[in-house]
Each structure stands twice: as C-alpha cells, then as structure tokens.
Amino acid sequence: MGPPRGRRLCRGQAPRRAGAARPLSATASRPWGARLRIEASASQVAAAAIVAAFLLAFLVVPVGRVFLTAFAAAEGGFTLVHFADFFRTSLFIESFWNSLYVAGMSVIFASLLAVPLAVILARYRFPGSALIAVLGVLPLVMPPFVGAVAMQLIFGRNGTVNLLLMDWFDVRLDLMEGLNGVIFVQSLHYFPFILMNLSASLSNIDVSMEEAGQNLGARGATLLRTIVLPLALPGYLAGASLVFVKVFDDLATPLLLNVTNMLAPQAYLRVTSVGLGDPMGYVISVILVVVSVAAMAASALLLRGRDYATSQRGGGGLSQRRMTPAGRIMAWCFVVPALLLVLAPHAGILLLSLATIWSFSPLPDGFTLAHYATVLRETPQFLTNTLLFCGIAAFIDVVLGVVIAWLVHRTRLPGRALLDLVAMSALAVPGLVLGIGILRTYFDVHLPGGDSLATSWIMLTIVLAVRRLPYALRAATAALRQVHRSLEEAAENLGAGSATTLARIVVPLMAGGLAAAFVTSFATAAVELSATLVLVTRDVDAPLSYGIYIYMQSAAGRGPGAALGVIAVVVVAICTWAAHAFAERERRRRSRTVEPRGAA
CATH class of the missing domain: 1.10.3720.10 (MetI-like)
Known part of the structure; x- marks a missing residue:
C-alpha cells in the first residue's frame, strides 16, 4: 500500500500526467484543507524565491555585513x-x-x-x-x-x-x-x-x-x-x-x-x-x-x-463604574x-x-505664512519625493506582505515559516544599522550614470520598504485569515490555478485590509529619518524627514523646518485617518455580511 495521497501531493509525486486537468470528483473527494495545501507548484516556488532574494539582498546580507565587519580582523579572520x-x-x-x-x-x-x-x-x-x-x-x-x-x-x-x-x-x-x-x-x-x-x-x-x-x-x-x-x-x-x-x-x-x-x-x-x-x-x-x-x-x-488567561464569563472586560x-x-x-x-x-x-x-x-x-511659501517654492522636492518614495515602498510592502502571508497560510512550501520570521526580524533592526549595512554592501556598486547604488533614491525606497514590511505583513496576514478557504476551493474546482486564485479571488477579498496596510506603511515611512540620514547625500533625492532635519540645524531655518514638520504631521494624520477609515469600513461590511454555514 503506497503512501497517503495527501502526502504524495505535498511532495510533488502525484502520478497525474503533467498538464492534465484534475478530475472534479478526485478534487472533491479530498478534505477541503488538503485540497488547498497542494504540492509546491512552480508559481509558489517562484514567488518564494523572489521574496527570499529580496530579503536576502536588502536585509540579511547588509545586516550580516555589519556583524562580519565588527568581528573581522584587519588582516582577515575573526577577532574581538x-x-x-x-x-x-x-x-x-x-x-x-x-x-x-x-x-x-x-x-x-x-x-x-x-x-x-x-x-x-x-x-x-x-x-x-x-x-x-x-x-x-x-x-x-x-x-x-x-x-x-x-x-x-x-x-x-x-x-x-x-x-x-x-x-x-x-x-x-x-x-x-x-x-x-x-x-x-x-x-x-x-x-x-x-x-x-x-x-x-x-x-x-x-x-x-x-x-x-x-x-x-x-x-x-x-x-x-x-x-x-x-x-x-x-x-x-x-x-x-x-x-x-x-x-x-x-x-x-x-x-x-x-x-x-x-x-x-x-x-x-x-x-x-x-x-x-x-x-x-x-x-x-x-x-x-x-x-x-x-x-x-x-x-x-x-x-x-x-x-x-481568564474564562471571559459575563462578557469579559473590567466593570466600568x-x-x-x-x-x-x-x-x-x-x-x-x-x-x-x-x-x-x-x-x-x-x-x-x-x-x-x-x-x-x-x-x-x-x-x-512666509515659511510655508518658502518651503513650497524652494524645496518642493521634499514633498514630491516623499509621495514617490513612500508610495512605491508601501506598494512593495503590500505585494510582499500578500505573497508571504499566502505562502505561509495557504501552502505547504518548505521554509515558508522562515520567510515570515526573516521579514518580521526587520522590527529588531534599527534603521541606522540597516543604513550602515546598505552602505557597506552596495557603496561600490554603481548605476549607469556613475552614482553609487547605496546612495540612490532607488535604494532609499527599498530600505523604507524593508523597514515597514512587518506592518504590512501583519495586516495582510490578518486580512487573509478573514477570507474563507472554501472560496479558494471553489475556484480550484472550476480549474483556476493557485496564482489565478490569489490574484482574482483572494486579493480582491483582502482589499480593505490591504488598503489599510498601504496607508500605514506609507505614513510610517514618511517620518523615517535614521536610515535616511545615512543614505541621502543630495537634497534632490531627499524626503520630508531629511528636509526637516537640515532646516532645523540653523536658527534661520527653524521656521521653514517647522512648516515642513506641520506638512509631515498633516500627511501622517491623513494616512492614519485613512487607515482607520478603511479598517472600519471593512469591519462594518463584514459585520453586515451573513455567510451561510452548512452542515459540513
């Protein structure tokens, strides 16, 4: 008697001919949990590889270079x-x-x-x-x-x-x-x-x-x-x-x-x-x-x-008086x-x-109001750069958050938990340390124009994304857990692959949570300064946080710096309000939705 069918599928050893359609009866005969945790498909492996490469290149290697340099002797080898x-x-x-x-x-x-x-x-x-x-x-x-x-x-x-x-x-x-x-x-x-x-x-x-x-x-x-x-x-x-x-x-x-x-x-x-x-x-x-x-x-x-732990009798919560x-x-x-x-x-x-x-x-x-006129006239790039850099970083976070959450909670891909752990480890890495690691790793890598990759706006955007990835990942995980697996099962029964199911079924149902994740990542990235101070070398590539710091270095610049600070607060406040509004709208929508529960 051969190994159980679910185990064979998980290891990619199913006797099914490549490219053949899966019979509906065979799909329906497996438990719904087993039907979703199928063999590691090419799309799953590709998605995991891309995420792993991103985390390796812009988090693990830079931080690892910091540790290696701290323990490296001048002539080579280990030293304290x-x-x-x-x-x-x-x-x-x-x-x-x-x-x-x-x-x-x-x-x-x-x-x-x-x-x-x-x-x-x-x-x-x-x-x-x-x-x-x-x-x-x-x-x-x-x-x-x-x-x-x-x-x-x-x-x-x-x-x-x-x-x-x-x-x-x-x-x-x-x-x-x-x-x-x-x-x-x-x-x-x-x-x-x-x-x-x-x-x-x-x-x-x-x-x-x-x-x-x-x-x-x-x-x-x-x-x-x-x-x-x-x-x-x-x-x-x-x-x-x-x-x-x-x-x-x-x-x-x-x-x-x-x-x-x-x-x-x-x-x-x-x-x-x-x-x-x-x-x-x-x-x-x-x-x-x-x-x-x-x-x-x-x-x-x-x-x-x-x-x-408490038993939560009587509705739970302290009695208010x-x-x-x-x-x-x-x-x-x-x-x-x-x-x-x-x-x-x-x-x-x-x-x-x-x-x-x-x-x-x-x-x-x-x-x-002259200080506001000054910053909007002389340094509008601070605001436009913030919108561009933080917008791209938040988009990267949402995409990576969805992919990691999907790999962890909807597949049996080996090593998926490690992806989640590495992504969340960004919380324990100070922005200053990550910025120093990026400089150490990529300072000698040059773009076509001759500029260093480490000090380019592209790298700053990537660092902002890495720093805020844990927030988007947790939001994406919470949103995915609210999507019932039976919906993905129905899509698979109709012949949709895992990538198609993710793009056309799962992500649209996660829209409210992902929107909140986007604005949360954007708002927190907009006020990042530690990594920004290390990586930015030109005002033309600088966001709001850098501009505030530069203005505040002199007494004459404190007025314009404060004006930029108010603009930053307004931007963050709007994003915070938007995140709350999206979350509340999603909560109300789900509370109004009554899902039928079958006997299964």
Whole structure:
C-alpha cells in the first residue's frame, strides 16, 4: 500500500500526467484543507524565491555585513579586538550607559503617564473619556524629532514655561537640558505604546476576577495592585519593551537636541566622519541590535511560566463604574495636565511654523505664512519625493506582505515559516544599522550614470520598504485569515490555478485590509529619518524627514523646518485617518455580511 495521497501531493509525486486537468470528483473527494495545501507548484516556488532574494539582498546580507565587519580582523579572520577597544574607550562606555539610562527612564516616565490614563479609561465612565482615548495616541502622529525643537521653545531654558516661571516665581526647570531633554521628548512621544497595549489587556480581563477579589475584601488600590494590574502585565510589558527599543535605537532626537554621547549618534558620527572603513561604527551597530533583541526577549521571559488567561464569563472586560464627584475632580487634575503635555509639541511646531520671530519670549512676536511659501517654492522636492518614495515602498510592502502571508497560510512550501520570521526580524533592526549595512554592501556598486547604488533614491525606497514590511505583513496576514478557504476551493474546482486564485479571488477579498496596510506603511515611512540620514547625500533625492532635519540645524531655518514638520504631521494624520477609515469600513461590511454555514 503506497503512501497517503495527501502526502504524495505535498511532495510533488502525484502520478497525474503533467498538464492534465484534475478530475472534479478526485478534487472533491479530498478534505477541503488538503485540497488547498497542494504540492509546491512552480508559481509558489517562484514567488518564494523572489521574496527570499529580496530579503536576502536588502536585509540579511547588509545586516550580516555589519556583524562580519565588527568581528573581522584587519588582516582577515575573526577577532574581538574591536569590542575590546569599545569597552576601553570612555566615550563609548559613557554613551552605552547613557543610552540604557535614557531608554530606561523613558519607560518609567512613559509608564507614569500611560498607566493612570489606561486605568481611568478602563475602569470609569465619565464625560470626555472618548476624547482622552483619541488625544492619548496623538503623539504617534508626530515624529519625535519634529517636536524636539518645539519642545525646546516651550520647555527649554529660555522657553515659554521657564520665562513665565522666572517672572512669577523666580524658578527655572531644566527639563530640556542634555539627557533630560531626550527623556522628556521620548517619554511624551512613545507613551501611547504602553497606553494602547495596557488598555487592550485591561479590556480583556474577566469581570469575574475583579468580583472575586471584591468578595474576598479587596477594594480600591488593593484590588488594582493585587488583581487588575498583575493580570494586565502582558500588555504593559509589550508596550514597555517597545518604548525601550524605540528610544534606545533613536538617532534623530538626540542629534536635534545636540546630545551626541549616546550609542546611535556615536555610530552615525563614526560612519559619516571617520568613514566606512572604521570598525567602531559597526561594533556600535551590533550592540544596538543585540540590546534591542535582548529587551524583547526579556519581556517574553518575564511572562514565561505564568498563566494570564481568564474564562471571559459575563462578557469579559473590567466593570466600568461612575466616578464620584471627588474622584472625577482628581481624575481631571491628572488628565488635563497630561493632555496639555501631549499637545505641547503639536502646538509648539504650529506656532513656530507661523512665527516671524520667536526668541526669549513666551509667544512669537508676530505671525506669517512666509515659511510655508518658502518651503513650497524652494524645496518642493521634499514633498514630491516623499509621495514617490513612500508610495512605491508601501506598494512593495503590500505585494510582499500578500505573497508571504499566502505562502505561509495557504501552502505547504518548505521554509515558508522562515520567510515570515526573516521579514518580521526587520522590527529588531534599527534603521541606522540597516543604513550602515546598505552602505557597506552596495557603496561600490554603481548605476549607469556613475552614482553609487547605496546612495540612490532607488535604494532609499527599498530600505523604507524593508523597514515597514512587518506592518504590512501583519495586516495582510490578518486580512487573509478573514477570507474563507472554501472560496479558494471553489475556484480550484472550476480549474483556476493557485496564482489565478490569489490574484482574482483572494486579493480582491483582502482589499480593505490591504488598503489599510498601504496607508500605514506609507505614513510610517514618511517620518523615517535614521536610515535616511545615512543614505541621502543630495537634497534632490531627499524626503520630508531629511528636509526637516537640515532646516532645523540653523536658527534661520527653524521656521521653514517647522512648516515642513506641520506638512509631515498633516500627511501622517491623513494616512492614519485613512487607515482607520478603511479598517472600519471593512469591519462594518463584514459585520453586515451573513455567510451561510452548512452542515459540513
């Protein structure tokens, strides 16, 4: 008796004559799951090969070159001497501890802001809670480096707040000095990661768990400390680890605040000032990747061996209650200052973009639209390049996301899970590291005009696509899981091949999710700066983020730079709104669709 038919098909050993039509009865006789997970066809192999080649060329090899260079001796072979030099240099040791300190303190201060807001939103009903939920994620619309200069004008040594405090109380706050400024800006920008993840965890806690604690005598802060927050720990750690990694790897904010004694700025300065042959930039890049991966692994290890599952009786979610008048006053005493801090960078960058002169005064001396006219007249390429580069990058992400999701969840192609793992690993690779790796790998490859491939707009577009591929991949995976396999089975029964089924059945049904994936990739790519600073050498090939950074380097350019910042915020806000609108429309459409369920 031969091997089972499903196994023979999976290995491509079916006795069917090449090119012969598959009998409908034979197709219908197999279970629907087996019918979809057929042998590795030529289209599947070709699609996997193209995706693998892309990831290998623009992610694996560049990052691998960074690691190899960090461990390579001058005469060839393996060495640890470069790492020994790193740990013998006082500046690098200081930068390492400063980066850890800034990342850790940013998590702490972001938690002080996010945890109370999440608990208030999850446990209480009171007017304005919906507005708080919206404003709580508003900082993510503005890149941190855009608001850094505006925060200096508001909270800096001679900013609005300190000028008023000096006039009224003869007190000055050093919120924006040195590392404190980086912590302050980063905490305000990234706290929504903790807020969103913790709010989601709180909403999934079974109400019966809280009721059980109350029956045992736990009330108020005791109930919160012993029952609620421990059960929401997975969401908090997910957000906190993301904040730590984002802050630890950030390049633009420290540079704009003139803080260079951190790891990411040191790596950038070594590569741009000393050159690509200097091994220390690669050593720092390796340390950035290792610490980022370690932070994510640590958050997973903290949850290992613990069970946070609940039975979800009674509809699930914490029971919301009305606040007492005293509690409402206390809540608003926290919420109002928090929201003012959240909105401060947006207000500051808008005022700066409209200001004639804003120096040593609480508010600008006058207002004008000249800065917007300047950037639109003198540097329109920043906007057009952003639309072109990020549009192409988002399209690449959507195509690759669909193909990888399809290969992983609709085929039995060997190695398909590895494609998913490699694509998602881009999350752990800082943009600075990827940019340095691209320079190291492709700097000596020249285009027909003589320009280096590594510094061309083509490579910048590809890097933007690689950096944002994980977002599109997860969106495509979620959309594909909502497409019932019976629809693909019906297409196969009618003679359609796997590629035809994907193009004419699956992708149209995923349209809503893919549209959201496109605008999400576009919006996040539009504010990418770390890799952009490394790869862009000419203004003509530069996007908005690069233009903002260049303008902000001088006092005279801060007005136009702020105008570009407002334009970037508007672009990102529109894309974010579009992504939300597409997702909501898709959700409503699917909720109105009633799929018949058969007895099968």
